[in-house]
Amino acid sequence: MSKARGPISQFIEKNYLHFNAAALVDAAKGYEAHLDAGGKMMITLAGAMSTAELGISLAEMIRQDKVAIISCTGANLEEDIMNLVAHSHYKRVPNYRDLSPQDEWELLENHYNRVTDTCIPEEEAFRRLQQHIHKIWEDAEEAGERYFPHEYMYKMLNSGVLQQYYEIDPKNSWMLAAAEKNLPMVVPGWEDSTMGNIFASYVIKGQLKASTMKSGVEYMAYLADWYVKNSDGKGVGFFQIGGGIAGDFPICVVPMLYQDMEMENIPFWSYFCQISDSTTSYGSYSGAVPNEKITWGKLGIDTPKYIIESDATIVAPLVFAWVLEQ
Template sequence: MNKGPVSQFIEHHYRHFNAAALVDAAKGYERHLIEGGKMMITLAGAMSTAELGISLAEMIRQGKVDIISCTGANLEEDIMNLVAHNSYKRVPNYRDLSPQEEWDLLENGYNRVTDTCIPEEEAFRRIQKHIHKIWKEAQDKGERYFPHEYMYKLLLSGVMKENYEIPVEHSWMIAAAEKNLPIIVPGWEDSTMGNIFASYCIKGELQPSTMKSGIEYMVYLSDYYKHNSGGKGIGFFQIGGGIAGDFPICVVPMMYQDLEMHEIPFWSYFCQISDSTTSYGSYSGAVPNEKITWGKLDIHTPKYIVESDATIVAPLIFAYILGW
């Protein structure tokens, strides 16, 4: 593939330290795909609010991503940005805010994520009225779905199209829905939509069983892994840390040790973008070699770690893979 100006800049200037690790990881990702491998991307933090969709959606459309694991926040915040972008408020001086100023933001309906405030009424409530209807219809029919499947139903129904405030090609969730991309959403319950769903259960309007659980996600993932890990295998591209990465990477030792499927292959590529510190006993900061001891990675698995800001690094790696 002929590389564009962004890729050429990266190759020319990014020669050492974390910059070189970025290039190595991008080339390893590209090589993995060329050799017939599949790739999982895991999204932690607030990558959707960081508008990673501008590059991630194109990665999905071009078949550079086969499965995603993300927090419930990233699942919903891409859609929130889609329907309420114009009402978001940026606070560049967020480090200087006093407790009173933070309180004022709350009183005005803003929930702050670093320098970006999500408008509660426009974002959460605009989605809530539509997703509640979909949840209720499923329950009335005796049907059960995963959190991401309900979101796919919402997007593919087109009921919110008139509210779109960004180009649809910048929404990774729309790209994923159109491809019916497999998504794993561990710990969905701690997201805003998860909290809202729980509130309906407490009020007796919905049943918890209408939403498929985290255990069912692990069963779903094990089936996916079993049927897609042949040949070159499945790579693991981890953005940040936390449950979005910790949950899915465990599927391999679970299948090998607990199901005694000794023929199951290890993850065949691993990269993490992280600034977490390994000496703190952090799973998120664990260097790739530690994962060998847990039966997640092989000795020969290509391993990369870029100790930097994912909001800077991930779009650059994606740009390189896309040939921009």
């Protein structure tokens, strides 16, 4: 029996018939079929998807259990929360292509950090989080406890200390939805983020120990344990938004378990889709076609594979709308 579809899905099905539009529909239908067969899905977030306010659609995906685990960059981890607490202070620069070096310098002098057409306000976003997260890091260290980067963020969100600052509807924050569910997460290369840099500065100043933050190696071990426990039956799919470490890090867990842990029955990822504007080029992994992953023991010959070469800020909400039957 076909599902009752909302207007967005009806529009997609009627109009998106060829090329990347058709790939979007195929991938969305594949995502839905994977879940309907009892499979689980990992979503990986690279680029500035949180600043692009992907939370408007991703938070609902989390609430409706359409995603079982997330891998994201440290920037995406924090930038969704920054948008939650400082939205009115963001500055949009539609003519960003016309900015001169002097214009860019003036944005810096005014404490704005630009991501394409959107400027993040340093004082209201970074510093507002810093004072609260620093206390949580300190309290953990004093208690002799260690946590992952995302666990500290969950503690901060679930404590309610940020509610006084909320500037968007909380239902549009994917991190808030994830914290409420205690959604499994890996944040590879977290040090490459504003909060990661701030934490490193406290370590350099001797105010915090590096060991108070669990490491990337521990994230890989955590992911390995999660994958073993969740890959039976239909298995785990891999929905990759952008390229980079958010995707490269978690996809390797399968060959690691098979080759290095000698778990010969570990299943491949059972669905693969990448939304990327990275074209296939010289040695680029972000731009590699999915079949290359077969040679690395990540995907099987029969794994459903999709690649949508387009802007993820346009494509991902449409795929999510299909999966949510909107």
